[in-house]
Amino acid sequence: MSRLQALLAWLDRASxxxxxxxxxxxxxxxxxxxxxxxxxSCLFAGLLVAFFGAGDALTGEGTSGRWTFxxxxxxxxxxGLAVVPLGAFSxxxxxxxxxxxxxxTLTALSPRRVVIGKLLAQGVKLATLFxxxxxxxxxxxxxxxxxxxxxxxxLLVLFLWSLWASAAGLFLSTxxxxxxxxxxxxxGVGIMALMLFGISRPLFxxxxxxxxxxxxxxxxxxxxxxxxxxxxxxxxSCVMTMANLVLLAENRLSLPTANRVTALRIGFFAQTLxxxxxxxxxxxxxxxxxxxxxxxxxMIGGVHLxxxxxxxxxxxxxxxxRALLQMxxxxxxxxxxxxxxxxxxRGAAYVLANMAVFLAAALIFDPPALRLRWLVxxxxxxxxxxGVPTLVFRVVKPARPxxxxxxAGLLLLLSLALLLPDILYYLLWQPDLLGFNxxxxxxxxxxxTLANWETVETNGWLWVPTLLGLNGLASYGLLIQLGRRTTPxxxxxxxxxxxxxxxxxAPAVH
Amino acid sequence: MLQLEGLVRHFDGVCAVDDVSFxxxxxxxxxxxxxxxxxxxxxxxxxxxxxxxxRGDARIGGYSVVDEPEKVxxxxxxxxxxxxxxxxxxxxxxxxxxxRAYDLHGSTRRRAVENIIEFxxxxxxxxxxxxxxxxxxxxxxxxxxxLIHDPQLLILDEPAANLDPxxxxxxxxxxxxxxxxxxTVLLSSHILTELAEMCDLxxxxxxxxxxxxxxxxxxxxxxxQRRILSVRLAGAHDGLERFLLEQPGVLNVHEIxxxxxxxxxxxxxxxxxxxxxxxxxxxxxxxxxxxxxxxEDLFIEITGRGVQ
Numbered sequence: 001m002s003r004l005q006a007l008l009a010w011l012d013r014a015s016x017x018x019x020x021x022x023x024x025x026x027x028x029x030x031x032x033x034x035x036x037x038x039x040x041s042c043l044f045a046g047l048l049v050a051f052f053g054a055g056d057a058l059t060g061e062g063t064s065g066r067w068t069f070x071x072x073x074x075x076x077x078x079x080g081l082a083v084v085p086l087g088a089f090s091x092x093x094x095x096x097x098x099x100x101x102x103x104x105t106l107t108a109l110s111p112r113r114v115v116i117g118k119l120l121a122q123g124v125k126l127a128t129l130f131x132x133x134x135x136x137x138x139x140x141x142x143x144x145x146x147x148x149x150x151x152x153x154x155l156l157v158l159f160l161w162s163l164w165a166s167a168a169g170l171f172l173s174t175x176x177x178x179x180x181x182x183x184x185x186x187x188g189v190g191i192m193a194l195m196l197f198g199i200s201r202p203l204f205x206x207x208x209x210x211x212x213x214x215x216x217x218x219x220x221x222x223x224x225x226x227x228x229x230x231x232x233x234x235x236x237s238c239v240m241t242m243a244n245l246v247l248l249a250e251n252r253l254s255l256p257t258a259n260r261v262t263a264l265r266i267g268f269f270a271q272t273l274x275x276x277x278x279x280x281x282x283x284x285x286x287x288x289x290x291x292x293x294x295x296x297x298x299m300i301g302g303v304h305l306x307x308x309x310x311x312x313x314x315x316x317x318x319x320x321x322r323a324l325l326q327m328x329x330x331x332x333x334x335x336x337x338x339x340x341x342x343x344x345x346r347g348a349a350y351v352l353a354n355m356a357v358f359l360a361a362a363l364i365f366d367p368p369a370l371r372l373r374w375l376v377x378x379x380x381x382x383x384x385x386x387g388v389p390t391l392v393f394r395v396v397k398p399a400r401p402x403x404x405x406x407x408a409g410l411l412l413l414l415s416l417a418l419l420l421p422d423i424l425y426y427l428l429w430q431p432d433l434l435g436f437n438x439x440x441x442x443x444x445x446x447x448x449t450l451a452n453w454e455t456v457e458t459n460g461w462l463w464v465p466t467l468l469g470l471n472g473l474a475s476y477g478l479l480i481q482l483g484r485r486t487t488p489x490x491x492x493x494x495x496x497x498x499x500x501x502x503x504x505x506a507p508a509v510h
Numbered sequence: 511m512l513q514l515e516g517l518v519r520h521f522d523g524v525c526a527v528d529d530v531s532f533x534x535x536x537x538x539x540x541x542x543x544x545x546x547x548x549x550x551x552x553x554x555x556x557x558x559x560x561x562x563x564x565r566g567d568a569r570i571g572g573y574s575v576v577d578e579p580e581k582v583x584x585x586x587x588x589x590x591x592x593x594x595x596x597x598x599x600x601x602x603x604x605x606x607x608x609x610r611a612y613d614l615h616g617s618t619r620r621r622a623v624e625n626i627i628e629f630x631x632x633x634x635x636x637x638x639x640x641x642x643x644x645x646x647x648x649x650x651x652x653x654x655x656x657l658i659h660d661p662q663l664l665i666l667d668e669p670a671a672n673l674d675p676x677x678x679x680x681x682x683x684x685x686x687x688x689x690x691x692x693x694t695v696l697l698s699s700h701i702l703t704e705l706a707e708m709c710d711l712x713x714x715x716x717x718x719x720x721x722x723x724x725x726x727x728x729x730x731x732x733x734x735q736r737r738i739l740s741v742r743l744a745g746a747h748d749g750l751e752r753f754l755l756e757q758p759g760v761l762n763v764h765e766i767x768x769x770x771x772x773x774x775x776x777x778x779x780x781x782x783x784x785x786x787x788x789x790x791x792x793x794x795x796x797x798x799x800x801x802x803x804x805x806e807d808l809f810i811e812i813t814g815r816g817v818q
Contacts, residue, residue, distance in 0.1 A: 016619075020607055024599070024603070027599065099594055108613045322576060
């Protein structure tokens with residue numbers, strides 16, 4: 001056997017350890033036109049930049065490495081944050097369109113292995129593109145003006161966020177089955193992501209941990225320590241949200257009879273812990289920074305909790321029989337995993353557990369009483385707007401699978417709460433001039449109430465949010481009870497055919 | 511090997527599968543017959559665990575398709591009515607991917623791929639791009655894919671649709687070989703005469719309900735008690751249909767390509783008497799032929815419409 005044959009045989013044996021999806025995708029990618037053009041563009045851009053960089057180096061200033069590196073990073077950023085994610089989006093979408101995903105579903109590969117395999121394949125693609133530019137980046141280091149650590153960190157951060165964008169592309173491709181619609185969703189979400197990235201100051205604050213904005217806002221200048229904190233927070237946020245995007249995509253690809261939510265709930269609970277963890281790193285900071293940290297924690301944590309509540313509390317109360325059987329299996333962690341199980345009733349308990357973590361972090365931080373009540377009010381409004389409407393619907397139709405319309409209904413109700421106070425005021429009292437100043441009528445509007453919390457407390461209106469919050473909390477308690485009553489007792493596999501499929505155990509989602 | 515118990519599947523209020531129950535023993539070939547939209551594909555997809563029933567269950571090798579789909583997938587090979595091939599992939603890579611996806615490793619995987627290539631007779635195609643193959647060849651590779659993990663039950667949805675006559679004969683031989691090897695096969699097909707030659711059992715389905723099940727022999731014997739007679743007159747067929755319907759033992763009179771065709775449940779003597787009465791009635795009889803009823807006749811009779 002020649003050396004080459006031996007090497008190929010070894011590679012073939014070694015490939016057994018790789019995901020089958022990665023092996024297939026890489027084989028397809030390297031023969032695809034998209035990859036060839038991306039790889040060619042990388043080499044061409046690298047050569048061009050190297051040519052001009054070498055010319056500039058002749059001036060003898062020793063700084064041409066900086067702009068050379070920046071130019072190469074710009075090329076890689078375009079490929080990593082736009083071209084490769086688009087490839088990831090197409091990879092899974094094409095599998096759905098060509099119905100090959102069904103053939104994969106029939107194999108021993110779980111939806112999670114499929115999504116992770118697709119993501120890793122994009123990682124290989126990214127690594128290859130990065131490798132194509134590597135000699136030119138090495139040249140920029142030699143030209144001077146940029147240090148090795150900066151190059152290394154910039155490449156790692158870009159690689160990680162490119163993978164994140166690919167995970168987002170994979171998730172988006174699972175949302176809709178229509179080719180045109182899924183393409184529109186991808187473009188729309190891409191634009192939204194860019195806008196959010198531009199305007200999201202709270203996120204920016206957390207990511208930068210004061211390094212960029214504190215200089216002007218909180219009077220604290222950036223320091224090397226803050227840079228590493230920034231890196232730690234961005235990296236953990238990237239990895240955590242990427243894991244959750246993978247779990248979301250897995251959820252979309254799983255059969256409706258499977259337990260599609262436990263992994264997702266664990267993922268989002270970990271995200272709650274992470275957000276709380278970030279917040280707690282601000283203990284013992286100067287008072288100004290602490291106060292800003294509480295505000296940002298409330299906003300980011302609140303949005304996170306609201307999204308989690310909207311998707312979990314509204315879940316159908318009836319759990320698929322197969323999921324119940326899985327939950328029935330003896331396990332050391334069964335008692336702990338109960339709250340992460342499927343069903344709207346367990347969903348309500350899960351949201352309360354998340355809120356407990358959120359408020360516990362706030363208590364450890366020991367903020368002023370007013371800010372603590374503000375954080376409690378965030379939870380109260382979330383309970384009110386997700387719990388009460390869901391409870392009303394579930395009391396009327398406990399067994400009806402209607403989680404999607406219910407979520408749409410919650411959003412509609414929230415919109416009404418935002419608009420109705422002013423509209424009713426105008427219609428009933430007919431003022432000469434419609435005033436938009438915050439008043440008692442806006443207490444039903446969660447955004448305005450929370451934004452004007454000091455006014456709420458100084459005017460003695462605290463009892464209104466308290467009452468609304470207690471209603472919300474009570475509705476959560478009743479939903480938990482309703483869930484326990486509605487969920488049928490799981491049957492054993494031995495009961496088999498005769499006991500198969502309770503009504504609603506397999507919602508018609510195909 | 512396969513037991514269906516009261517499967518029910520609705521799509522937006524339309525009942526695609528309605529209380530479907532039947533069973534198939536190991537090593538048997540069952541032909542699934544029905545017009546378009548009868549529920550064949552939905553039933554097959556449920557058995558392949560690609561869909562879930564709203565009620566009922568099916569057991570394959572003792573495993574429930576509702577509760578244990580992962581175990582069912584290990585012992586079922588499914589070939590849908592589409593090829594499902596990848597771009598930029600050769601035939602051997604395609605089979606290798608599915609072998610890996612079924613958790614076959616190392617030499618087992620390589621052997622499985624080689625065996626399938628040999629069994630399907632596609633050795634000369636192994637390095638060809640799978641997308642460049644003809645429909646028939648793609649179908650052959652797809653069947654190889656469905657067999658790569660050595661399944662106990664093979665579910666084939668319209669497997670002979672794109673095959674030429676020679677490939678159909680080869681396919682028929684292949685199915686019989688698989689059955690002889692102890693594999694159970696469930697297949698649907700347009701070509702009912704071929705099904706009769708290939709299958710041990712037949713299940714007829716329409717509007718989601720099973721209309722008839724049994725061995726091919728049982729079903730053919732049931733229909734062969736009737737003869738299909740055909741009459742051609744020298745002139746117009748005026749009054750012939752009414753005359754025939756008045757005769758004892760005559761059923762389902764209809765005109766096909768200038769001939770009047772009908773079913774006749776009488777014996778040889780009754781048939782002679784019928785011809786005599788036709789002549790006596792003054793009908794200018796040009797041709798008269800008789801044949802035994804087949805699967806297609808039964809199918810048309812049961813479903814009341816044409817074969818898909």
